Amino acid sequence: MSDDTRERVALPAERAFVVWLRGDCRPAAQDLRGRAEHVRSGARVHFESLAELLAFLVNVTSADAAEP
Numbered sequence: 001m002s003d004d005t006r007e008r009v010a011l012p013a014e015r016a017f018v019v020w021l022r023g024d025c026r027p028a029a030q031d032l033r034g035r036a037e038h039v040r041s042g043a044r045v046h047f048e049s050l051a052e053l054l055a056f057l058v059n060v061t062s063a064d065a066a067e068p
Contacts, residue, residue, distance in 0.1 A: 043060055
């Protein structure tokens with residue numbers, strides 16, 4: 001298996017997200033605020049905390065796993 005093939009298996013496009021962080025947040029202090037978007041579905045959320053961002057990721061990836 002080539003390195004390119006291994007990377008595609010390890011990083012499937014169905015699990016690609018874009019995350020924008022607000023300019024005034026402080027990631028080092030776990031102060032995360034911004035917007036996240038699931039590339040494949042277009043689902044998006046504005047989040048005000050790491051917990052909200054993680055909840056969105058779990059929700060979207062769980063829905064992906066449930067699809068045939």
